[in-house]
Amino acid sequence: MHSEKASLGLKAAAWGGLAFLHIPILIIVLYAFNTEDAAFSFPPQGFTLKWFSVAFSRVDVLESIKLSLQVAAISTLIAMVLGTLAAAALYRRSFFGKEGISLMLILPIALPGIITGIALLSAFKSLGIEPGLLTIVIGHATFCVVIVHNNVIARLRRTSHSLIEASMDLGADGWQTFRYIILPNLGSALLAGGMLAFALSFDEIIVTTFTAGHERTLPIWLLNQLSRPRDVPVTNVVAMLVMLVTMLPILGAYYLTKGGESVAGSGK
Template sequence: MRFDLAKTLLWASVIVILLFLFVPVAIIMVYAFSASNIQGWPIQSFSLQWFARTFADDEVRAALFLSVEVAVVATALAMLMGLLAALAVYRLRGPGSEAIAFAVVLPIALPGILTGMALNSYFVLWGINLSFWTIVIGHGTFCTVIVYNNVIARLRRLPPSWAEASGDLGAGPWRTFRLITLPMLGSALGAGALLAFALSFDEVIVTTFTAGAQTTLPLWIFGAIRLGQHLPEVNVVVCVVILLTILPVLLAQRLMGRAALLHK
């Protein structure tokens, strides 16, 4: 068997990159099972006591529920706005559509601190108190981009002959959209929603400027680390956040992979 140096170096590079990315994450997850309240290596003994204490903490539970509620509502908002924006860009082809496309993707290209400051200034200008809904609006600005990117990519791969055939058979634009276009966009819309949920659930920067007195789970983590408090509980919460973030990303990847096979 001939030794392939290029392939070996490529695989070695991949392994090094994956270790660089995920070893710190793995260490935090292991610390969550440490019996000591002081982080140190090697870990002397393991215990589940911090999980029980963390889940019994009313502040942590409230922050978790708020994060889930915000992510669900922001995802629903992003699905509607992302779908409408994708349809507008796809059907209104020309200079106007390019301007719309640029405006839609701009929030995710801008630094989060700029988006957060802009939204905060806007809310203050109109006398809007920071609350649950201001967090949702803030998250909706970048979650919409995720849904839009998935849907517009799928729209550009759909054969236009299907919609044309539906029209030839007597179906109107709305019926064609409901029976032909929307079902074909289902997996792209679902994958975008899952990714938007994951992005919203662990967002910190924009939330800092739009939350006011509200505390989401990422904000609780940030505050606890900054003050050097509840570090064992922080490790547990980080472990839970990682798991809750990985799951929708994996599901979105499977949806997109299955859809790609169907459209070959």
């Protein structure tokens, strides 16, 4: 009879992997509260909230946060509408070219971000569109749509079609069936997909670099800070904020879909 307990070596490997992934994050959090303004003075000299007030009094930080929140919100809204419509069109019907359309929907999240960024930049230039808020939103929406689509179509496949048929048989029209039968069943999947799309949009940097022009989202602000060692404490505070803003929606999406289908797209 085999023991269900993991071996000591396996436990050590698991804890070692977790430490490898999370110790760098913990260091950023730790030094966000360090009293010293040096880059990394180990051990930390004390505890302070000074750098938080410094960070949130800077106009460039606040403008970058505002832009990132604006882009993430608009991209998520577009993704929830287009992703849901695409999932509804594809989940049951069979037609010529269905597999090709499904592949094109998934492709933006499968391609390396640099390829997507170059392709979008070339398209915008050929159309005479200047990089700015609009181009960033379009760039982010390309992969946010995939996230929402995958979550919604997974939920639709688990929803009994007999419920929809019963609603129609009882005299409900298409809108009533969607409002009272389909939408309540899609609620948690839509919310999870939207939360995950928001998190991914908020911290996206590769596609944003090609589509932002002179605009500066929070991840681009962080990238620019690497050449300014004197601002390391402020940079640590902002990096911690980005981690929190992205971590909380992802955890929420995980708990919303736990026990059902997986959170589609979380691998990005």
